[in-house]
Amino acid sequence: PRLAVLISGTGRNLQAILEACADGRIPATPSLVLSNRPDVAGLQRAADFGVAHATVDHRAYPDREHFDQALGDALEAAQPDIIALAGFMRILTPGFIRRFKGRMFNIHPSLLPLYRGLHTHRQALENGDTWHGASIHYVTEELDAGAVIKQGRIRIQADDDEASLARRLMENVELALYPEVLSWAASGRLQWRDGIAVLDDQPL
Numbered sequence: 357p358r359l360a361v362l363i364s365g366t367g368r369n370l371q372a373i374l375e376a377c378a379d380g381r382i383p384a385t386p387s388l389v390l391s392n393r394p395d396v397a398g399l400q401r402a403a404d405f406g407v408a409h410a411t412v413d414h415r416a417y418p419d420r421e422h423f424d425q426a427l428g429d430a431l432e433a434a435q436p437d438i439i440a441l442a443g444f445m446r447i448l449t450p451g452f453i454r455r456f457k458g459r460m461f462n463i464h465p466s467l468l469p470l471y472r473g474l475h476t477h478r479q480a481l482e483n484g485d486t487w488h489g490a491s492i493h494y495v496t497e498e499l500d501a502g503a504v505i506k507q508g509r510i511r512i513q514a515d516d517d518e519a520s521l522a523r524r525l526m527e528n529v530e531l532a533l534y535p536e537v538l539s540w541a542a543s544g545r546l547q548w549r550d551g552i553a554v555l556d557d558q559p560l
């Protein structure tokens with residue numbers, strides 16, 4: 357299968373995904389990396405792996421609909437079977453989501469359904485939570501509300517601040533979580549059935 361990845365910045369999740377494709381843990385071919393921001397570190401990571409990459413700059417479009425149309429056309433041209441949003445920070449329109457629904461995943465840095473949207477680390481700290489985590493879910497029209505496939509968690513430490521919590525979550529959870537789920541999707545073990553995530557024929 358062909359895998360496309362959408363990014364907006366640093367690309368640490370992208371790096372973990374491309375490494376897992378390169379060593380066979382994800383049985384898929386990365387066919388395109390798309391960014392909505394030019395000159396971000398993630399694009400250089402794609403270049404280092406020899407993966408096709410491009411920018412569709414959201415600032416060049418009059419509104420979300422026109423941007424999403426262009427983004428969707430660029431994505432479709434790469435004929436991806438699987439699409440991974442990895443630190444992609446644009447809210448996508450329903451029209452775009454319907455175009456790719458059932459084969460599009462996102463990583464969100466919270467234990468969904470807790471803390472949809474932004475500032476998840478800050479909210480977990482402000483609420484005095486014991487646990488914090490990340491979730492891989494299918495992308496649907498409602499933000500961060502698609503079927504959750506897998507989560508990983510860490511215990512919040514007394515001396516944690518937003519930066520340390522984000523770093524520990526990335527290192528201890530996110531970088532392993534996404535390659536595992538994408539290996540399920542690429543091997544055909546994971547399927548989308550009418551809004552439900554199904555692994556090895558068992559609803560999750």
Ligand SMILES: N[C@@H]1O[C@H](COP(=O)(O)O)[C@@H](O)[C@H]1O
Nearest residue numbers: 365366367368369443463465
């Ligand atoms: N959606 C969130 O944005 C961050 C992106 O980091 P990177 O993968 O671009 O380094 C990650 O923490 C991801 O969960």
